[in-house]
Amino acid sequence: MSSSPDVIVVGAGVLGLCTAATLAGRGLTVTVVDPGGPNASSVAAGMIAPAFESLADGDDPERARLFRDARDAWPDFSARHGLPLYREGARWTGADASGVAARLTALGFASESCSDGTFTPDDWRTDPQAVLFTLSKVGGVASVRSEVQAIGPVAGGWQARTRDGETLAAGHLVIAAGAGVAALDLPTSVSALTGVVAPIRGQIGFIARSLSDHAVRSSHGYVAPATGGSVIGATMEPGRTDLDPDEDRGRALIQANAGSAVSGSEAVTWRVGIRGATPDGLPLAGSAGVPGLWLALAPRRNGWLLGPLIGAVVADAIQGHPPGPQAAAFDPGRFLTEGLQAASRRDAP
Numbered sequence: 001m002s003s004s005p006d007v008i009v010v011g012a013g014v015l016g017l018c019t020a021a022t023l024a025g026r027g028l029t030v031t032v033v034d035p036g037g038p039n040a041s042s043v044a045a046g047m048i049a050p051a052f053e054s055l056a057d058g059d060d061p062e063r064a065r066l067f068r069d070a071r072d073a074w075p076d077f078s079a080r081h082g083l084p085l086y087r088e089g090a091r092w093t094g095a096d097a098s099g100v101a102a103r104l105t106a107l108g109f110a111s112e113s114c115s116d117g118t119f120t121p122d123d124w125r126t127d128p129q130a131v132l133f134t135l136s137k138v139g140g141v142a143s144v145r146s147e148v149q150a151i152g153p154v155a156g157g158w159q160a161r162t163r164d165g166e167t168l169a170a171g172h173l174v175i176a177a178g179a180g181v182a183a184l185d186l187p188t189s190v191s192a193l194t195g196v197v198a199p200i201r202g203q204i205g206f207i208a209r210s211l212s213d214h215a216v217r218s219s220h221g222y223v224a225p226a227t228g229g230s231v232i233g234a235t236m237e238p239g240r241t242d243l244d245p246d247e248d249r250g251r252a253l254i255q256a257n258a259g260s261a262v263s264g265s266e267a268v269t270w271r272v273g274i275r276g277a278t279p280d281g282l283p284l285a286g287s288a289g290v291p292g293l294w295l296a297l298a299p300r301r302n303g304w305l306l307g308p309l310i311g312a313v314v315a316d317a318i319q320g321h322p323p324g325p326q327a328a329a330f331d332p333g334r335f336l337t338e339g340l341q342a343a344s345r346r347d348a349p
């Protein structure tokens with residue numbers, strides 16, 4: 001692969017890899033730069049959950065439509081890349097099952113009452129680690145295992161300087177560094193924009209035993225199937241960025257979600273990731289405000305749900321295609337003040 005691809009993507013989480021795979025599928029050459037190791041995407045449960053996440057996000061019909069559209073981008077995307085997609089539904093077991101059913105119906109989701117709650121066939125699931133592995137091998141996508149330290153304009157595009165002293169250049173550069181964006185040296189106008197991204201730490205427990213054949217949710221969290229066992233999650237800890245497992249907090253989460261089905265002495269593998277989040281909970285996907293520089297960042301709790309749709313939104317923008325109906329909701333410009341717009345114009349290459 002040439003050292004001058006069409007597009008550089010900084011970050012190999014679900015948003016970076018979905019964007020890279022979509023661009024490669026449209027014939028562009030892409031280089032993804034990432035130091036490797038666990039990230040928010042690899043520790044996630046992989047639920048593709050428009051129904052229950054719409055309730056978690058305040059029963060907003062517009063958001064429910066957006067989330068449903070995002071889920072509906074999965075079948076084609078998974079078929080094209082050979083990714084696992086489990087359309088197994090999800091169940092609510094918390095209090096007020098009939099109220100939950102009514103709220104799902106009001107948002108246009110299917111629901112069925114069952115012996116201990118409400119079931120919806122509208123929430124699906126994938127296998128995060130399998131998807132990340134497969135997408136990193138897509139033809140047309142090259143990988144550079146390093147950390148980008150600085151991004152800056154060059155004639156005709158952008159360059160990324162890595163910790164190993166390598167400099168990569170391309171006409172387009174996508175910043176998909178998750179919560180790690182805060183440490184990147186970016187043009188002032190862009191860092192002012194990405195400054196809206198705040199970290200939310202999440203911890204999840206994995207046990208090597210099946211507890212359910214579909215996700216089971218309540219106001220305390222969830223139990224979900226996972227490859228080789230089950231995951232029980234997840235904490236939402238705004239502002240925390242450490243990756244040290246918190247055993248007490250994790251055990252309390254397991255007790256709240258799985259009760260006596262998991263004993264206090266059962267072996268648990270703790271996984272911790274840092275989600276990036278914007279003030280409105282939707283990602284920044286589209287132009288960074290200067291030509292050739294793009295964002296695919298901060299999908300908070302729903303990176304797996306939103307990944308293929310965000311990949312398409314960013315690819316459309318890079319290729320100058322007309323934006324799809326969902327693109328405006330993710331436009332980073334929604335957080336731009338007049339002052340930032342002026343700074344963006346100054347930073348243009």
Ligand SMILES: Cc1cc2nc3c(=O)[nH]c(=O)nc-3n(C[C@H](O)[C@H](O)[C@H](O)COP(=O)(O)OP(=O)(O)OC[C@H]3O[C@@H](n4cnc5c(N)ncnc54)[C@H](O)[C@@H]3O)c2cc1C
Nearest residue numbers: 011013014015041045046047148178180202302303304305
């Ligand atoms: C415990 C937990 C459970 C979750 N469960 C679900 C779920 O069931 N369903 C769902 O939809 N979402 C879930 N999420 C949320 C989802 O995981 C995130 O929204 C999503 O992973 C964010 O993806 P991303 O690509 O933006 O960031 P990340 O996955 O964090 O990827 C960013 C990448 O950028 C790289 N990077 C950072 N800085 C640099 C740099 N300077 N140079 C190069 N690379 C860099 C990092 O190494 C990383 O690989 C969960 C999150 C957590 C923490």
